[in-house]
Amino acid sequence: MAALRHMFEQPLRIRFAHCDPAGIVFFPQYLVMVNNLVEDWVTDALGIRYADLLAKRRTGLPTVSLHCEFTAISRMGDEVMMGLSVERLGQRSITLQLGCRMGDEQRMSIRQVLVCTSLETHRAIDIPADLRGAIENFSSN
Amino acid sequence: MAALRHMFEQPLRIRFAHCDPAGIVFFPQYLVMVNNLVEDWVTDALGIRYADLLAKRRTGLPTVSLHCEFTAISRMGDEVMMGLSVERLGQRSITLQLGCRMGDEQRMSIRQVLVCTSLETHRAIDIPADLRGAIENFSSN
């Protein structure tokens, strides 16, 4: 039986600025929310300041692959829950499962592959030891 | 001697998504932050759900005038404080003073005039009585 993966969760209010003329979340805005979630996961759950990783250590985590299913709409004012868990930790890449739900209703599911890169060369590099250790520690909780 | 105006404040983390290739906040993103602040002020401080005002009551608060001074840069990872106070409450318009500071350093100051409109006609209407009352109550605190 598969163990439940450890999840990082964060409540979020759907805002005017997220919504389109149809009155629902404009799908690229979901990806901005997801990027913010990954950023807070690194800073707050892994304990590695995301801004330092990029600006000081010049190490990036760009997205190389993204698979999204939008299963129900979200409207302005909805108080949703964003969630993140680690599916796979590779040598140079991290595969995340991300989601947005309101109560029991799943709004969106994303599988995102990030690759670790040098921001000087934009080439893939090994995930730094402290980041790797923090992710392993997070996943084993 | 002028009394200090009552202020609605909210902490905010400057994110990757706010920043530009110069590594600092892209100025239109400040206006998205300001729009979010106004939204939360209406919902959380005035007690009138912003989403209902728009979607159910079809009453909007578009911006008609905006004066911004950007006095110091904000970088990714900065934990800033956003603030809002009411400068003037008209028959159909609201003038707000908004700001962003980090500690004692003022990053940005905005004077924004919102006008109350019908979303059916996009014409100015009187500010609804409950919204007016809540703003007067907020300002007199």
Next chain:
Amino acid sequence: MAALRHMFEQPLRIRFAHCDPAGIVFFPQYLVMVNNLVEDWVTDALGIRYADLLAKRRTGLPTVSLHCEFTAISRMGDEVMMGLSVERLGQRSITLQLGCRMGDEQRMSIRQVLVCTSLETHRAIDIPADLRGAIENFSSN
């Protein structure tokens, strides 16, 4: 041998506003570009004004599924070519293949499923006859 699908193409300049602190396109901005491309395809290639479809006919084309591969970075100032072709036309859904390339270098590939909805109910509806006819005509060219 598979026939080459008819493609709608549009040049695009990668802008400051598309790029992140790493100096490359922020991936949600690619989705905004793709949304703009779909909009122009409907208006300019299919001959059905996208704004009328939404605002007057209250018919939407929200995204229900999205699969993106980001294979090479794009930098500010790059003059790229965006492309769109129709993979499948269903009763209520449209599957598109979208891409971004610079010269021969593929930067990004997307498979996007749009579903036709009523903007009154946000429920799936049959693709309107004129839109269906225009898509069939486009694909058979």
Next chain:
Amino acid sequence: MAALRHMFEQPLRIRFAHCDPAGIVFFPQYLVMVNNLVEDWVTDALGIRYADLLAKRRTGLPTVSLHCEFTAISRMGDEVMMGLSVERLGQRSITLQLGCRMGDEQRMSIRQVLVCTSLETHRAIDIPADLRGAIENFSSN
């Protein structure tokens, strides 16, 4: 009698992605449009590649002051004309007049002060000679 200032103009289609749940342009999106216009003015009218100015020469043009009047709404699908002229060229700053109109109807007017900075220090520097010359040449046309 004041001479009419030389103007850089560019047509623009108001898009789904620019619009908010009220079905009109979300005001921070106007500022993104304005930033794009400034970028194209530098690259196409002044003949200095904006991306090189930033990425290679590490010279930025951040906004320090902004005064906007939104006088009429723009809706999705509107084909507007964006315009830019130079009000004042200082030692380290440029004051622009920007606007958006549809036919004879003025939608928005902006006065924007840009300051020339080093992207290494984020401090003001003199406007480079080639940029200054190109702006003088543009303004005297």
